Amino acid sequence: MANLGELASLAAIVVLAEVAILSSFAAAQLRPDYYAGVCPDLEGIVRDSVKRSMAKSPISAPATLRLFFHDCAVMGCDASVMIVSPTGDDYSLKPEGFQTILDAKAAVDSDPQCRYKVSCADIIALAARESVFQSGGPNYTVELGRYDGKISTTNNVTLPHGDDNLDSLNAFFSTLGLSQTDMIALSGAHTLGAADCSFFQHRTRGKDPSMNPSFDAQLQGTCSKQNFAFLDEVTPVGFDNLYFQHLQNGRGLLGSDQVLYTDERSRGTVDYYASNQGIFFYDFSVAMTKLGRVGVKTAADGEIRRDCRYPN
The missing domain is CATH 1.20.5 (Single alpha-helices involved in coiled-coils or other helix-helix interfaces)
Structure with a gap:
């Protein structure tokens, strides 16, 4: 017994x-054609809306891309991250990302064929792809058909930390069904946007030997004038593989970025992506597709929200 x-x-x-x-x-x-019969112009509507958002603010693209990751990584890809929290906790995400989604949702619902038929979760997935593509990255196919979650939580939210080592990063991404290669490819999203000085300043002044001394001095100067630095200082609004080249030169902004090169177990992938942008783009597209399948809701446990900020 x-x-x-x-x-x-x-x-x-x-x-x-x-x-x-x-x-x-x-x-x-x-499936990519999920809305073909009810909202045939969906992708074009979202594409034009994201283009307008990016024209208004250079922060829009990286903020929207981060929003997709935070949504899928916390409670699954169900737009729960969009639900207004009573505490105002938004996991330090930028308001430009939320506004990009709200504007895209309004644009979709302005089409009588589409009104209240497209989930906020799918709009986030499409807007994230457009943020990548319109920044110079790959134009990958987005799978659609997610329903929106009915709850959001600020309790027990676990996300990668800026000082995580390779084992911690792999452990977290494995809970999402993603491999080390997926994790490194997705880390390439840090080719866009910036980070507040509080996330990396403790690495400066020689405290982190993996940081290039000239980069160290540069960051000290930057943070004495403003409270942020670009994750990719050369092309901060361009989606490319320079992020990986920076890691090769000890110029990764976050500790969790630089560890991808200092740890020999992941260095080969960084070198591969640094020398071959096409391979990086392909692997990034694959990883984004896999991430987009995490925690998907159905009609049985989800809904199509009329307002992305509140359950129906």
């Missing part, structure tokens, strides 16, 4: 199997 410990382990395996089956079932509903 099995003991209590064995029974508990068996129960845990069964629960994990059920979760995996439900997740796979939800992800199976995703």
Whole structure:
């Protein structure tokens, strides 16, 4: 007869199997032409709206891309990150990302064919792709058919930290079903945008030997004048592979960026992407597609929100 410990382990395996089956079932509903019959101009509407947002603010693209990651990584790709929190906690995300989604949602709903038929979660996924593509990155296919979640939480939110080592990064991304290669490719999103000095200043003044001394001095000067620095100082609003080239030269802004090169287990992938932008673009597209399948909701446990900020 099995003991209590064995029974508990068996129960845990069964629960994990059920979760995996439900997740796979939800992800199976995703397809690029999901809205072809109800909102045939969806991608064009979102593309034009994101273009307008990017023209208004250079922060729009990186903020929208971060929004997609935070949404999928916390409660699954269900637009729960958009729900207004009573505490005002937005995980330090920039308002330009939220506004980009709200504007795209308004544009979609202004089309009578599309009104209240497209989920906020799918609009986030499309807007993230457009933010990448319109910044010079790959124009990958986006799978659609997500439903919006009905709740949001600020409790027990776990996300990668700017000082995580390779093991911590791999452990986190493995919970999303992503590999080390996926993680490194997605880290390439740091070719866009900036980080507040508080996230990296503790590495300066010689405290982190992996940081290039000239970069160290440069950051000290930057943070004495403003409270942020660009993640890719050369092309901060261009999506390219320079991020990986910076890591080769000890010019990664965050510790979790630079560790991808200092750790020999991931250095080869960094070198590969640094020398071949096409391979980086391909792997990034694959990783974004896999990320977009995490925690997908169905009609049974989700809805199509009329206002992305509030459950119906």
